[in-house]
Amino acid sequence: MATSTLGKLDTLCHRLLDSAQLRTHKYFRVAVPQALTGQSLVAVVGEKGHAEDETEATHLATLLLQYGYLFPVIEHAQIVRDDGTLYRLQRPYFWPSHSTQTDNVEYAIYLNKRLLRNEQRHGLEEDEIDAYNKLAELLAHMWGFITAQAELQLKQQKEKKKADKVVYDSEERAFWRMRRPGTANCLEQHVQKVERRLRKATAAGYRNLVERLKFSIKTKPWLKALKASDTMVQWVDQLHDYDPLLAQPQPSNPWITDDTQLWTLNTDAVEVPTERRVKRWGLSVQELVKDPIGRQVLETFLESEFSSENIRFWIAIQDLKYSANAEIESKAERIYEEFLGPGAPCQVNVDQRTLEKTMELLNSGNPRRHAFTYSEEHVFTLMNKDSYPRFVKSAIYKGVLSAAQQQGSRRLGWRNFVFNMGAAKKPLDLGLFRQQATQDESG
Amino acid sequence: MSESGSPKIDADRPSTSQAGVKMPENAAVAPTAAADNATRQADMIDLLAKEAEELRKKLDLERQKLNDIPIQQAAERLDPLQNLGIKQRRILKGHAGKVLCMDWSTDKRHIVSSSQDGKVIVWDGFTTNKEHALTMPTTWVMACAYSPSSQMIACGGLDNKCSVVPLSFEDDILQKKRSVATHTSYMSCCMFLRSDNLLLTGSGDSTCAIWDVESGQMIQNFHGHTGDVFAVDVPKQDTGNIFISAGADKHTLVWDIRSGQCVQSFEGHEADINTVRFHPNGDAFATGSDDASCRLFDLRADRQVCVYEKESILFPVNGVDFSLSGRILFAGYGDYRVGVWDSLKVVRHSVLYGHENRISCLRTSPDGTAICSASWDCTIRIWA
Numbered sequence: 115m116a117t118s119t120l121g122k123l124d125t126l127c128h129r130l131l132d133s134a135q136l137r138t139h140k141y142f143r144v145a146v147p148q149a150l151t152g153q154s155l156v157a158v159v160g161e162k163g164h165a166e167d168e169t170e171a172t173h174l175a176t177l178l179l180q181y182g183y184l185f186p187v188i189e190h191a192q193i194v195r196d197d198g199t200l201y202r203l204q205r206p207y208f209w210p211s212h213s214t215q216t217d218n219v220e221y222a223i224y225l226n227k228r229l230l231r232n233e234q235r236h237g238l239e240e241d242e243i244d245a246y247n248k249l250a251e252l253l254a255h256m257w258g259f260i261t262a263q264a265e266l267q268l269k270q271q272k273e274k275k276k277a278d279k280v281v282y283d284s285e286e287r288a289f290w291r292m293r294r295p296g297t298a299n300c301l302e303q304h305v306q307k308v309e310r311r312l313r314k315a316t317a318a319g320y321r322n323l324v325e326r327l328k329f330s331i332k333t334k335p336w337l338k339a340l341k342a343s344d345t346m347v348q349w350v351d352q353l354h355d356y357d358p359l360l361a362q363p364q365p366s367n368p369w370i371t372d373d374t375q376l377w378t379l380n381t382d383a384v385e386v387p388t389e390r391r392v393k394r395w396g397l398s399v400q401e402l403v404k405d406p407i408g409r410q411v412l413e414t415f416l417e418s419e420f421s422s423e424n425i426r427f428w429i430a431i432q433d434l435k436y437s438a439n440a441e442i443e444s445k446a447e448r449i450y451e452e453f454l455g456p457g458a459p460c461q462v463n464v465d466q467r468t469l470e471k472t473m474e475l476l477n478s479g480n481p482r483r484h485a486f487t488y489s490e491e492h493v494f495t496l497m498n499k500d501s502y503p504r505f506v507k508s509a510i511y512k513g514v515l516s517a518a519q520q521q522g523s524r525r526l527g528w529r530n531f532v533f534n535m536g537a538a539k540k541p542l543d544l545g546l547f548r549q550q551a552t553q554d555e556s557g
Numbered sequence: 558m559s560e561s562g563s564p565k566i567d568a569d570r571p572s573t574s575q576a577g578v579k580m581p582e583n584a585a586v587a588p589t590a591a592a593d594n595a596t597r598q599a600d601m602i603d604l605l606a607k608e609a610e611e612l613r614k615k616l617d618l619e620r621q622k623l624n625d626i627p628i629q630q631a632a633e634r635l636d637p638l639q640n641l642g643i644k645q646r647r648i649l650k651g652h653a654g655k656v657l658c659m660d661w662s663t664d665k666r667h668i669v670s671s672s673q674d675g676k677v678i679v680w681d682g683f684t685t686n687k688e689h690a691l692t693m694p695t696t697w698v699m700a701c702a703y704s705p706s707s708q709m710i711a712c713g714g715l716d717n718k719c720s721v722v723p724l725s726f727e728d729d730i731l732q733k734k735r736s737v738a739t740h741t742s743y744m745s746c747c748m749f750l751r752s753d754n755l756l757l758t759g760s761g762d763s764t765c766a767i768w769d770v771e772s773g774q775m776i777q778n779f780h781g782h783t784g785d786v787f788a789v790d791v792p793k794q795d796t797g798n799i800f801i802s803a804g805a806d807k808h809t810l811v812w813d814i815r816s817g818q819c820v821q822s823f824e825g826h827e828a829d830i831n832t833v834r835f836h837p838n839g840d841a842f843a844t845g846s847d848d849a850s851c852r853l854f855d856l857r858a859d860r861q862v863c864v865y866e867k868e869s870i871l872f873p874v875n876g877v878d879f880s881l882s883g884r885i886l887f888a889g890y891g892d893y894r895v896g897v898w899d900s901l902k903v904v905r906h907s908v909l910y911g912h913e914n915r916i917s918c919l920r921t922s923p924d925g926t927a928i929c930s931a932s933w934d935c936t937i938r939i940w941a
Contacts, residue, residue: 116847118828119891122871164868170908174869177892304657304917305697305715306745309761310805310829312784317598319781320605322819327612330859331619338623342840342858343631346883347901349838351635353882358926359641359941360884368666368683369646369927369941377665380924400794400839432795436752439769439776483776484815487798494796 116307120181120211127183129162131203138277139200141188147277149187149200156196172196180300182210185288202281208289210301216293219260222249224290226264236283245294356394364390382406389518395511399494399502403428415510416501423460424501427453428493431486439481446482454489468492620860628853628862632901638884643897645911646927647939649680651687655933657714658700658918660748662707665924669710670937671698677712679724682929682939691722691731700746704753709770711737711756713744719758721770738768738775745804746789750814757800759786765802767814779812781819788832792839801842803830809844809854823854825861831875832919836900837883843900845874851888853900863903870896876918881925889916889930895940911938 135154138147150158159178160171175194178184179201187200194201206212225246228236238246253260271279292299330336355361368374379388387407395402395411402408409429416422430453434445453462454469464472468488475485505511654674661668666683675696679689699714704721713719719738722730738744742761750757755776756768765779765786784805791800799820803809807830811821828847835842841855841862850866851874865886872891879886879900886900893916895909914934921928927941 116828116873116891118847119849119872122849126871166869166905166908169910170869173892173894173910177872300914306699306743306761306785306787307829309743310785312805313763315602315606315783317602317605319783320602320609322781323609323822324605324612326819326822327609327616331612331616334619335857336620336623336859337855337857339628339855339858339860339862340626340631342855343626343628343862346628346836346838346841346855347631347635350883350901353837354884356925357880357882357884358924359643359880359928360638360882363926367926367941369939374666374683376926377924400796404794435798436750436755438754438771439774440771484798487815 117211123178123181123183124206124209124211126159126163127178127203127206127209130158130184131206133162134158134203136203141200145277146187146200148281149202152195152197152199152201155184155194155201168196182208182289182292185284185291187284190291202284202288204288205282205285208285210293213289213293214301216295218249218253218295219256221245221290221295222253222260223263223267224286225249226261227268230264230268352397356390364388387514387518389515392511392515392518396506399498402502402505411510411514412501412505415505415508418510419501419504421501423453423462424493424497426460427462428490428497431490431493434486435483437483442481442483446476446485449486450476462489462493464489464492623858628901629903635901637902638899638906641885641897641907643907643909643928643940645909645938646941647682647685649682649685649937649939650935651678651680651690652676652935652937654935655914656917656931656935656937657698658746659920659929659931659937660701660703661920661922661929662703663705663923664707665922665926667703667707668929668937669701669703669712670931671701671712671714672935673697677701677710677722679710680937689724689730691734693720697743700744700758702748704749705751706753709749709753711747711749713738713747713758715743717741717743717760719744719747719756719768721756735773737770737773738766740764740766742785745785745787748789748791750791750800751795757789757791759789759802759804761785763804763806765789765800765812777814777817779810779817779819781810781812782806782808784829787830790833790835790842792835793837794839797839801833801835803833803844805829807846809833809842811856821856821859823861825852825854825864826850828873831873832877834877834879837879837881843877843879843886845877845888847873849873849890851877851886851898853886865896865898865900865903865905867905872915875916876920876930878919878921878928880921880928887919887921887928889919891915893932893934895919895928895930909940912936 134150136148136150138145139149156168156171156175159175163174165171165174172194179194180192182204184201184203187202225238225242228238250257358367363376365375366373368376380391395405395408402412413422413425416425430449434449437445452458453460471488472486476482652672654672656670656672659668659670666681668680668682671677673696675693675698677691677693677698678687680687693712695714695716697715698712701710701712703710709721709723711719711721717740718736720734720736722734724730737756738758740760740762744758744760746759748757749755750767754770756770759765763782763784763786767776769776782804786802787804789800789802798814799811800814801809801811807824807826809823809830810819813820826844826846826848830844830846832845833842840857841853843851843853845851849870849872850864852864853862855862870890874888874890876889877886884900886898888896888898890896893912893914895916896905897907897909899906912930912932912934914932916930916932918931919928927939929937929939931937
């Protein structure tokens with residue numbers, strides 16, 4: 115439990131103590147002093163805790179109860195009821211922030227006190243008797259001290275007024291019910307919060323920081339807030355219809371209807387991608403290449419333009435970056451030979467400077483996992499600025515889209531479509547495709 | 558770039574012997590308790606810290622000039638969120654201890670979860686059936702992750718290790734468990750890095766590292782945090798070469814995967830950061846902290862965009878995630894509730910009640926059809 119959270123709960127409860135209307139209630143002809151009903155408790159917690167509605171106020175009150183800031187007077191319970199049930203606010207001395215640790219000796223003194231008193235009213239419950247017996251064994255060497263302390267405390271208490279005594283007894287009881295040593299309570303912390311420690315920053319760390327700050331001031335690479343916010347709002351708005359929690363997915367959300375059709379229609383191996391999915395490719399090149407089918411369609415399109423080496427080069431680099439250590443060298447070698455080396459079968463068109471930088475990385479003797487990082491950027495920019503806009507206008511994309519739209523009436527797989535129209539497997543097919551493509555453009 | 562087999566022993570590594578030394582409010586102020594046997598070193602740190610502080614002030618001034626409008630204003634043209642009708646749809650019961658972490662499979666329905674009593678369970682979330690249950694040789698299994706192929710899971714925690722287990726219905730799969738990563742303190746978070754081959758971990762030893770799953774070699778480590786790392790995340794777009802990490806030092810650091818260098822850092826939280834998550838557009842991320850707030854930071858604008866907080870929210874945020882479009886920010890709190898925030902208009906839209914103890918982890922499913930929350934009440938719940 116974070117100490118800052120307990121601090122906030124303390125502040126809230128001080129406000130409650132200041133403003134709650136405590137009075138003596140009647141419960142089956144017994145007077146219950148300094149109490150308030152569930153209704154008024156929820157109302158005051160809601161007001162002081164700035165709750166939005168009654169549900170939130172009740173929930174806040176329940177949390178306060180579970181953390182030991184208030185307790186039910188008559189019957190033990192874990193939640194606050196918004197009714198006539200009587201509650202009492204805990205005395206700050208017993209708040210969890212004041213007593214983070216409880217120990218066996220204190221608990222033994224408390225149980226002893228109970229035993230020394232009227233059995234009918236203060237007798238121990240079964241589990242308390244067990245605890246008492248265990249403690250008597252464990253603390254036998256100081257039992258005399260413990261009983262003496264208990265007697266002393268009782269003597270002091272006798273001087274109090276009766277109503278105060280009743281209240282104090284209930285507060286003490288509520289405290290020990292929650293905080294008995296050795297039992298779990300809600301103050302338990304995640305082990306990482308117990309273990310956590312902060313370390314001294316090092317000179318090297320600071321040097322890096324200074325360098326980073328200097329660079330940042332010099333280059334001012336940051337966007338204006340207006341621009342950044344605007345692009346984000348635009349991006350989010352664009353995806354509104356694709357967000358299953360905002361707009362109902364077609365045909366339905368499996369979690370709500372128990373119908374898994376949505377997932378079957380959207381697997382990576384599906385024959386006809388859904389219209390929504392294909393439309394999403396049109397949003398940006400990132401959306402397109404994120405989808406395995408999208409990648410394949412883009413590749414097919416580029417093949418028809420005789421420039422599929424770019425996307426294949428890019429995919430190969432992605433694969434290389436996330437490959438196992440053992441495969442890095444051979445894969446890097448293969449990429450170089452296929453796309454960059456002299457006489458490479460699929461020569462990629464990168465400018466001289468990028469090529470030089472890449473060669474430098476390749477020959478630096480370092481692992482080659484990220485050796486193609488400059489070429490990757492170059493090729494991706496090329497795809498984004500050059501190929502992608504043409505792809506979105508292409509006959510292939512339009513074809514896949516219309517196939518997706520017709521889905522259901524005519525089962526036309528995108529593979530079918532693409533292989534019939536675009537795939538440059540045979541020169542004949544290609545000719546046919548080009549013819550159609552030009553017709554498409556003129557038409 | 559070091560792909561050496563063993564962790565580098567670096568003289569400048571954060572020293573773990575300084576346990577318990579409290580950092581001053583601002584991390585850039587020099588620590589007061591400098592080692593006395595190296596006064597010169599301490600003086601230098603002092604100087605550097607002052608320089609950093611001045612640079613930061615200058616930078617803040619410069620930024621202020623560009624801080625023209627808040628995001629709420631940019632989002633004015635959008636309609637407010639309608640009634641979303643999000644309800645609890647599934648409840649997964651089977652853990653006997655506090656559930657600490659969960660992750661979705663890419664098949665959009667399977668879930669792996671880990672708990673404080675050392676159990677790791679693989680569920681079919683859709684049918685709520687348990688498919689595998691493993692007992693780890695440690696308590697507090699703080700992190701677990703599904704591999705992109707869904708053929709493997711990774712998990713670990715107080716054992717300082719991250720182990721992988723291939724999933725199959727033959728034999729005892731626990732026999733095939735292999736430890737891949739080893740830290741010098743507990744492992745707090747892990748995820749596969751876009752393939753089954755690489756594993757990204759964060760640890761209480763204040764470092765992050767990328768590991769080769771097959772050989773267990775460390776590929777790159779990341780030094781720079783001055784406190785325990787509690788969370789890491791990688792953008793969903795596969796074009797970037799960065800990841801982010803955050804933790805007890807209240808900073809979120811942006812790392813270059815290739816070089817191991819920290820390229821950006823963000824601050825603002827007043828207490829530990831427990832969770833970080835990239836916005837689906839990859840240009841921003843959200844954090845959740847012990848200070849009971851979530852915050853949104855923009856990488857390109859290099860600044861905090863907004864704070865999601867409310868007077869009636871007092872408890873730590875332990876899990877955050879976005880809906881598919883990024884419009885909704887879900888936050889799982891220590892007060893047992895899930896807050897549903899309009900991320901752009903920066904207002905709380907609604908609250909999901911159900912859990913009976915603090916929420917430890919929250920994640921949106923890969924296709925955005927549901928969110929899943931794990932809790933100390935031993936249950937996992939799926940909401941849609």
